[in-house]
Amino acid sequence: NAGVTQTPKFQVLKTGQSMTLQCAQDMNHEYMSWYRQDPGMGLRLIHYSVGAGITDQGEVPNGYNVSRSTTEDFPLRLLSAAPSQTSVYFCASTPGASGANVLTFGAGSRLTVL
Amino acid sequence: DQQVKQNSPSLSVQEGRISILNCDYTNSMFDYFLWYKKYPAEGPTFLISISSIKDKNEDGRFTVFLNKSAKHLSLHIVPSQPGDSAVYFCAASLNTGTASKLTFGTGTRLQVTL
Numbered sequence: 001n002a003g004v005t006q007t008p009k010f011q012v013l014k015t016g017q018s019m020t021l022q023c024a025q026d027m028n029h030e031y032m033s034w035y036r037q038d039p040g041m042g043l044r045l046i047h048y049s050v051g052a053g054i055t056d057q058g059e060v061p062n063g064y065n066v067s068r069s070t071t072e073d074f075p076l077r078l079l080s081a082a083p084s085q086t087s088v089y090f091c092a093s094t095p096g097a098s099g100a101n102v103l104t105f106g107a108g109s110r111l112t113v114l
Numbered sequence: 115d116q117q118v119k120q121n122s123p124s125l126s127v128q129e130g131r132i133s134i135l136n137c138d139y140t141n142s143m144f145d146y147f148l149w150y151k152k153y154p155a156e157g158p159t160f161l162i163s164i165s166s167i168k169d170k171n172e173d174g175r176f177t178v179f180l181n182k183s184a185k186h187l188s189l190h191i192v193p194s195q196p197g198d199s200a201v202y203f204c205a206a207s208l209n210t211g212t213a214s215k216l217t218f219g220t221g222t223r224l225q226v227t228l
Contacts (some may be wrong), residue, residue, distance in 0.1 A: 006202030031213065042118075042203060043158070043218040050213050058215065062184070090157050097213040098147055100165070 137204030
């Protein structure tokens with residue numbers, strides 16, 4: 001049982017380039033989300049999805065797009081990367097939207113934008 | 115506006131002693147509080163949680179205390195072990211009707227020394 005799988009683990013981009021961070025889970029979880037971790041800022045919610053076809057914005061959504069065409073996959077797209085998007089990105093999933101449900105996190109994707 | 119605060123960036127404790135990690139919050143509508151533990155180059159993993167209607171939850175060496183009047187929670191680890199050395203994030207859940215959103219603190223790095 002792989003849990004939450006993120007690819008790539010590391011990526012270097014130039015300003016203005018686009019890329020997609022992939023996230024897949026094999027636990028049949030309805031709820032998926034993307035966080036970024038920055039020094040001194042903790043984990044901040046970027047976008048989340050409560051099921052296939054349904055997405056919503058989190059705390060820091062600007063510069064990022066998401067879609068949820070299947071239960072398993074929740075890719076995060078950077079259309080025009082900026083140095084401010086240099087961060088470690090974590091995808092997470094949970095069975096449902098209740099606060100009592102525990103998030104399972106992926107191992108993270110470290111992105112550097114030059 | 116930091117709704118969840120961990121004011122101690124780091125903590126050093128001797129093996130066998132008690133570790134106490136603190137967390138303060140501002141929003142009285144949070145309904146669940148969770149602690150996550152993070153090792154370098156890994157995603158956060160769930161440690162323990164508490165409902166806002168409780169004041170204590172215990173799981174082995176880990177106990178979380180909630181003081182709603184003070185809007186304060188703490189994580190006690192007794193006895194501390196070297197393997198507990200990690201970054202600990204406090205998180206609070208807010209039910210928005212369609213989903214529960216987690217707000218994370220900035221983390222406390224715990225080092226357990228021999």
